[in-house]
Amino acid sequence: MDSILSMTFLVGLIAATLRVATPLVYATLGEVFTERAGILNLGIEGIMFLGAFVGFAAAYKANEAGLAGYLWIGLFSAILAGIMMGLLMGFFSVTLGVNQHVAGLGITLLCTGLSLLGFRIVFGERSVLPSIDPFAELSPFKGVPVLGDIASQYLLTYIAFLIVVPLSWWLLFRTSFGLNVRSVGENPEAVDAAGLNVFRIRYLVLALGGGLMATGGAFLSLAQLGAFTPGIIAGRGWVCIALVIFARWHPVRAALGALLFGGVFALQLRLQTLGFKLPFEIFLALPYLVTIAALALASRHISYPGAYLKPYRRE
Amino acid sequence: MRIQVERNPAPVWFRALIPLMSILLTFLLTSGFVLAYGANPLQAAYYFLMDPLSNPVRLIEVLVKTTPLLLTGIAVAFAFSGGYWNIGVEGQLYMGATAATAIGLQMHNTPAWLALPLVILGGILAGMAWATLPALMKVWLKIDEVVTTLLLNYVAIFFVSAILNGPWRDPISQWPQSPEIAASAVFPRLIPRSRLHLGFILALLVVLGVWFVLSRTSFGLKMKAVGFNIEAARFSGINVERTLLMVALISGGIAGLAGASEVAGIHFHLIDAISPGYGYTGIIIATLGALNPIGVSLAAVFIGLIDTGAQTVSRALGVPIYLGDVLQATLLLVTLGMLLLQSYRISLRRQVGAPAE
Numbered sequence: 146m147d148s149i150l151s152m153t154f155l156v157g158l159i160a161a162t163l164r165v166a167t168p169l170v171y172a173t174l175g176e177v178f179t180e181r182a183g184i185l186n187l188g189i190e191g192i193m194f195l196g197a198f199v200g201f202a203a204a205y206k207a208n209e210a211g212l213a214g215y216l217w218i219g220l221f222s223a224i225l226a227g228i229m230m231g232l233l234m235g236f237f238s239v240t241l242g243v244n245q246h247v248a249g250l251g252i253t254l255l256c257t258g259l260s261l262l263g264f265r266i267v268f269g270e271r272s273v274l275p276s277i278d279p280f281a282e283l284s285p286f287k288g289v290p291v292l293g294d295i296a297s298q299y300l301l302t303y304i305a306f307l308i309v310v311p312l313s314w315w316l317l318f319r320t321s322f323g324l325n326v327r328s329v330g331e332n333p334e335a336v337d338a339a340g341l342n343v344f345r346i347r348y349l350v351l352a353l354g355g356g357l358m359a360t361g362g363a364f365l366s367l368a369q370l371g372a373f374t375p376g377i378i379a380g381r382g383w384v385c386i387a388l389v390i391f392a393r394w395h396p397v398r399a400a401l402g403a404l405l406f407g408g409v410f411a412l413q414l415r416l417q418t419l420g421f422k423l424p425f426e427i428f429l430a431l432p433y434l435v436t437i438a439a440l441a442l443a444s445r446h447i448s449y450p451g452a453y454l455k456p457y458r459r460e
Numbered sequence: 461m462r463i464q465v466e467r468n469p470a471p472v473w474f475r476a477l478i479p480l481m482s483i484l485l486t487f488l489l490t491s492g493f494v495l496a497y498g499a500n501p502l503q504a505a506y507y508f509l510m511d512p513l514s515n516p517v518r519l520i521e522v523l524v525k526t527t528p529l530l531l532t533g534i535a536v537a538f539a540f541s542g543g544y545w546n547i548g549v550e551g552q553l554y555m556g557a558t559a560a561t562a563i564g565l566q567m568h569n570t571p572a573w574l575a576l577p578l579v580i581l582g583g584i585l586a587g588m589a590w591a592t593l594p595a596l597m598k599v600w601l602k603i604d605e606v607v608t609t610l611l612l613n614y615v616a617i618f619f620v621s622a623i624l625n626g627p628w629r630d631p632i633s634q635w636p637q638s639p640e641i642a643a644s645a646v647f648p649r650l651i652p653r654s655r656l657h658l659g660f661i662l663a664l665l666v667v668l669g670v671w672f673v674l675s676r677t678s679f680g681l682k683m684k685a686v687g688f689n690i691e692a693a694r695f696s697g698i699n700v701e702r703t704l705l706m707v708a709l710i711s712g713g714i715a716g717l718a719g720a721s722e723v724a725g726i727h728f729h730l731i732d733a734i735s736p737g738y739g740y741t742g743i744i745i746a747t748l749g750a751l752n753p754i755g756v757s758l759a760a761v762f763i764g765l766i767d768t769g770a771q772t773v774s775r776a777l778g779v780p781i782y783l784g785d786v787l788q789a790t791l792l793l794v795t796l797g798m799l800l801l802q803s804y805r806i807s808l809r810r811q812v813g814a815p816a817e
Contacts, residue, residue, distance in 0.1 A: 187606070243796045246545050246606060247747050251793040254740060258785030262493065265780035383610040390604065426622035430615045437597075437608055444601040 156294045158411050163295070163302055164369065166400075166407030168193070168361035170305040173385040173392070173399045174313045175357030179231075181317065181394055182350040183330040183452035184238050187249025189358050190382025191256030192230045196223040196359025198260035201366040201373040202267050205277050216280055216367050223363035224356045230256060231355020235348040242456030253382070264373060279371035299368045301360075306400065309357075313396040326350055330450035333457040343457050358382070380433065387436045391443050394450065402439070409435045470802050479748065479758075482798045486791040493786065499777040507776055508769035508787070517654070518768065524655045526764035527725070528553075528735070530663035531718035532742030533760045535711045537751045538670050542707030543687030548594060548609025549715040550739025551616030552587040556716025558620055559586030560723045561628075561730040564641025575644040579724050580662070580717065587716015588709045590616060595708035599701040605708070613739065621732050628730065638730040647725040659721030664757075666714055671753035683707050715739065744792040750799060763788060 172193055179186045186192075204219025212218060230252055237248035268275050284297040317323035325346050328336045333343045361381075366373045384406055392398035413428035491501035512518045532549050539546035546552075559582040567575040594608035621636070628638040647658035674680040685693040686703050694700045722734055745763055749755030770784025 185606075237793065237796065241797050241800060243800065246547075247743065247796055248793070250547070250740070250743055251747075251789060251796060254744070254789035255786065255793060258782055258787075258789050262780055262782035262786050265782060266493075266496065380611065380614045383607060383614075387607045387611065390607065424622040424626050426618040426625070430618040433611045433614050437593075437611055440603050440607065441597060441601055444597075444603050447602070 152291075154415065156291055158408070158415060160295050160297065161411035161414070162404060162407040163298055163306070164407070165410045166403040167299070167302040167305050167368075168364045168381060169385055169388065169403035169406060170310065170361070170400050171364065172358045172361035172382060173388045173403055174309060174396055175354035175361070176385055176389045177313070177392065177394055177396055177399050178317075178326065178350045178357070179354040180389055180453065181330045181450060182326045182347050183333065183450055183455060183457075184234070184347060184351060185245045185249060185386075185454055186231070186234050186238075186252075186351065186354060186358075187246060187386070188230060188234050188252030188256065188355075189249075189385055190378060190380070191253030191260075192227050192355055192358040193362030193365075193382045194253075194378045195230060195256040195260050196227050196362030197366040197377045198263060198362075198373050199223045199226040199359070200363030201277070202263065204367060205275060206267070208277055215277070219367050220360070220363050223359045223367075227355040227357070227359025227362075228352045229355070230359075231351040231353070232348060234355070235351040238456065239344050239347045239351070242458060245454050245456075261375065274372050274374070276370075276372040277367075280368040299364070301364050301368055310396055310400045317396060327450075329457075330452055333452050333455075337457075337459065347457075358385075361385075384433070384436050387440055390447055391436075391439050393443070393446060393448075405439065406432055406436060475802055478798050478801060479795070482748075482791060482795040483762075485798075486787060486794050489790055489794070490783065490787050493783055494777070494779055497777060497779045499779060504773050504777060504779065504783075507773045508766055508784075511772050512765050512768040520651060520654045520656050522761070522764045522768050523660060524657075524726070525767045526761050527657075527660045527663050528718045528722055528738045529741060529745055529760040529763055529767075530667060530757060531659075531714055531721065532738045533745030533749065533756045533763075534663075534667050534670050534753065535714035535718070536739075536742040537746035537749060537753070537756045538674075538714065539707055539711035540746055541674060541687050541751050542683035542703065543690060544595075544598070544704050544707045544711065545604075545606045546591065546594075546609055546708060546711045546715075547606055547743070548591060548612050548739070549711070549718075549742050550735060550737065551609070551613035552590045552712045552715035553719040553722075553735050553739055554613075554616040554620050555590040556583035556587040556719030557723045557730055557734045558623070558719070559583055559716070560645075560720035561638050561641060564645035564724060565639060567642035567645040570642070570644055572644040572648075575642065576647070576658070576724075579641075579645045579720055583716045583720025583723075584713040585716065587719065588713040590716070591708050591712025595705050595712075598708070599705055617732070620730065620734070624730065624732055630729075636732060640729045641724065645724055646728060647721070655726065657721075657725035659725040662717065662721060666717065667753050667757055670714075674753065679703075679706070715742075741788065744788050747792055747799075748795050750802075 172189055176186060176189055200219040200223030203222035204215045207215035207218040234248065234252050237243050238245050280299050282297050282299055286293040286296045325341055329343055329346045337343050362378060365377050388399055388402040391402045410432045413431045417425045417428050487505050494501045494504045512522050535549050536546065560579045563579050563582040594605045594612060597603040597608055598605040624636040624638060630637050630639060650656045650660060682698050683703050685698055686700050690700055718738060723730060741763060745756055745759040748759035766784055766787060770781050773779055773783060774781040
């Protein structure tokens with residue numbers, strides 16, 4: 146009896162870990178790209194929030210209009226919004242070259258305000274939270290013990306781990322585009338001297354990163370919840386910033402970091418229900434504390450990109 | 461050529477115009493939302509900026525709103541001046557509020573002359589304590605303080621929520637709020653029958669103190685050197701680690717005081733919404749004020765004004781209160797861009813200086 150219990154416990158834990166890690170994979174990879182190009186985008190928390198809102202609002206309206214692919218319309222609207230915010234971050238950090246910390250936090254505050262205001266504009270004041278039918282889980286191994294349950298995941302989770310992670314690795318380390326991105330982050334002067342456009346590369350990467358961050362946020366509203374709530378992101382963006390450092394700007398390690406956080410998060414959710422006599426808030430705080438501890442442990446190996454936080458100006 | 465290098469950046473009258481131009485541009489950019497609600501943007505601007513000043517009662521309420529903003533704004537500005545990116549003011553405020561409540565609850569048999577300093581000191585020390593871990597991680601392990609301070613904000617808020625739902629839950633109402641602190645620990649009112657309290661004076665004193673440290677002490681010089689260029693500061697013999705640590709702790713202490721002031725001056729008990737994001741608004745204020753104590757004070761009053769005005773706009777025009785948040789964030793970004801105009805002459809100077817080589 147005990148072993149059956151612990152087996153179901155473990156299977157449930159692994160499945161939940163993959164689910165919780167999914168939005169973090171998207172957003173962390175987005176941040177890996179921008180930081181590889183030398184830009185710290187602290188707009189990540191807000192862009193995820195905006196992605197969650199725009200994705201939900203667009204899907205809701207499309208559903209109301211009777212469109213069958215309403216969830217995909219939501220997702221693409223979210224990505225578009227993320228790209229726009231990435232470009233706005235580019236205007237401040239690349240064109241104007243202002244302080245990236247403050248610009249990024251400004252983008253986060255703006256996205257948060259816009260989403261909350263937008264929610265009121267679209268939905269007004271309602272006593273019941275508006276909701277939609279979210280993405281369904283795929284079950285390719287239905288009926289197979291253990292694997293069947295673990296593999297029962299959203300399409301976006303499959304895409305994150307099987308396509309986006311390897312693709313990001315390939316893009317960064319096996320293409321000339323990736324080489325350019327990394328060079329811009331290490332030594333923009335040399336890239337400029339080689340006749341490449343530093344500004345354009347940084348803008349491109351910020352747009353790509355913004356799209357990925359918004360996808361992470363939209364996953365939460367379109368797949369996991371089917372709704373939008375003010376606490377939907379709750380610091381996940383900041384966790385991603387930590388994961389990027391923890392992963393030493395490497396896409397595969399970023400995915401592993403996301404799984405680690407996802408595992409701790411899924412575990413604390415289950416521990417809460419096991420009836421420990423501890424306040425549940427202690428469990429909620431656990432993933433954040435583990436993230437900080439992981440940073441401390443990994444700190445010895447961290448070396449930031451050479452042009453990190455440095456705006457580039459042609460003299 | 462040297463004379464041109466010494467020349468001031470933009471003229472003073474122009475620099476004074478930058479905030480005004482920023483405010484104007486911000487209102488232009490956000491007027492679309494007001495129009496979307498079928499309201500008149502000029503009327504909204506009036507409610508935001510003028511209406512709160514229209515009578516003494518409302519004016520005092522603006523200062524009440526300004527009190528925590530002065531403290532968080534100056535806490536952020538102080539940290540940023542020293543090159544320490546303390547984004548953890550929100551969490552430090554929560555811990556300061558918690559400590560102040562813990563002490564305030566024990567003060568029932570203590571006279572005010574002893575209770576008030578204890579509450580204030582407790583708030584400051586708790587804020588400092590919460591700022592210690594990220595500061596040490598920064599100094600010892602070279603871990604970016606932005607991430608750690610941000611993450612600890614969430615931990616602090618969970619912590620407060622845990623004690624409010626646990627040991628401190630109000631036994632009578634069962635609300636997640638602490639019992640009331642002792643009367644002797646409540647900040648005295650500056651004006652009878654208003655909410656303006658001792659915290660406002662404390663905030664002004666802190667701003668004055670920060671101004672003094674930054675502009676009149678060798679420590680201020682050192683920390684600004686670290687903030688300007690950490691490697692150059694190290695090279696010139698400044699103990700960079702010690703300076704960063706001091707800056708982080710002082711900033712955390714000011715944030716903790718903000719929490720103590722909200723508990724002892726406004727709420728009289730701890731609630732989980734003790735701060736609607738004052739720590740993050742502090743970043744806006746510090747930037748608007750160009751990290752300068754006088755600028756920060758003006759910016760805090762201005763944001764206090766907008767905060768008060770947002771409620772009027774919402775009530776009078778039916779525009780959601782979140783318009784205030786959008787307005788503040790837009791103002792931050794616009795000002796950030798506009799501040800470049802301040803140093804416009806510097807880049808000109810370089811072009812003039814270059815051929816002389």
